[in-house]
Amino acid sequence: MARYSRPSGPLGSSLSWSQVAMVEPSYKFACGRKWGYSRILQLREPPNARLIAGRAYDEGVNALLGARMAGLSAPEALNTAWKVAAVSFDQGIEGLQEPLEKEQADSYAVMVEAAIACFHRELPALVPVALQSDHAYTVRTADGASVSVRGRSDYIEPDGTIVENKLSGLARWNRDGEWDEAWIAEHRDQLVLYWLARRAEERRGVAQPAPVVPRARFDVLQAHIGLKEPKLRSLVLEFDVADEHRALAAVRNANAIIRDGRLAARPGPACDWCGFRDRCREDELARGASFNDLVGLRKEGAA
Numbered sequence: 001m002a003r004y005s006r007p008s009g010p011l012g013s014s015l016s017w018s019q020v021a022m023v024e025p026s027y028k029f030a031c032g033r034k035w036g037y038s039r040i041l042q043l044r045e046p047p048n049a050r051l052i053a054g055r056a057y058d059e060g061v062n063a064l065l066g067a068r069m070a071g072l073s074a075p076e077a078l079n080t081a082w083k084v085a086a087v088s089f090d091q092g093i094e095g096l097q098e099p100l101e102k103e104q105a106d107s108y109a110v111m112v113e114a115a116i117a118c119f120h121r122e123l124p125a126l127v128p129v130a131l132q133s134d135h136a137y138t139v140r141t142a143d144g145a146s147v148s149v150r151g152r153s154d155y156i157e158p159d160g161t162i163v164e165n166k167l168s169g170l171a172r173w174n175r176d177g178e179w180d181e182a183w184i185a186e187h188r189d190q191l192v193l194y195w196l197a198r199r200a201e202e203r204r205g206v207a208q209p210a211p212v213v214p215r216a217r218f219d220v221l222q223a224h225i226g227l228k229e230p231k232l233r234s235l236v237l238e239f240d241v242a243d244e245h246r247a248l249a250a251v252r253n254a255n256a257i258i259r260d261g262r263l264a265a266r267p268g269p270a271c272d273w274c275g276f277r278d279r280c281r282e283d284e285l286a287r288g289a290s291f292n293d294l295v296g297l298r299k300e301g302a303a
Helices: 017-023 032-040 049-069 074-094 102-122 181-203 241-260 269-273 277-287 291-295
Strands: 014-016 130-140 146-156 162-168 215-222 231-238
Touching: 014 017, 014 241, 017 032, 017 146, 017 181, 017 241, 032 277, 049 074, 049 102, 049 130, 049 146, 049 162, 074 102, 102 215, 102 231, 130 181, 130 241, 146 181, 146 241, 162 181, 181 215, 181 231, 181 241
Parallel strands: 014 146, 162 215
Antiparallel strands: 130 146, 146 162, 215 231
């Protein structure tokens, strides 16, 4: 078996929010083993068309908003966004281990273009004051140590609202328009940490591009191949002390899990699109533990 070295620096001393979400078991799609494969063994998930399309959408929307901030006309901004997204997508699919059929590649490209057009149409007046802002917040742990949590917000509006823009193949709401609470819970805490980071910076005298307010918004755009028309919905969140305490508790718990090495597999829906699925199954077979051993049952007749 190949040998691996751990990343330099103490594990858990600095975490991105995506790592917290990957480990904290209260979140729906968390899986500690996936964190171990990624951060300890430093394995990389192979790229796939869905992720490449998502990255192209993100870069296209960033270009769209940047063009608006620069004062370009609406048609110019949209054309700029489409060009940036097309280059990102074309470069991404070149790196696939198994090339896409032209028809499938074209379908993804059309989906990305339609998604950006939908965003442009549904939010025509959106001109942020900041794009892709980095945030970092230090959380004190129970043992007196600390962990720095890092993240990057998509954009900040003039009134201080922090916005997370998501492209999703699934609707994050039901037929009655009610949002998926499990999905919201995970991503709410992410935005809480970004707000806390901005608040801490302001208290240290760091200039902010907009007022620091306990408010954020999700802009979620549903799009996938075969969907006739992309759909965009927004959800505004207001934060309070309870949100702050819950988000900090999630960070502390994730940090403790990592430091203790309690990186258990959590089979579930996320396995369907996990790039480590085959490796995980192989490791389960190699472990060879019986069910009785796993759950601590004793065989009949044992002393």
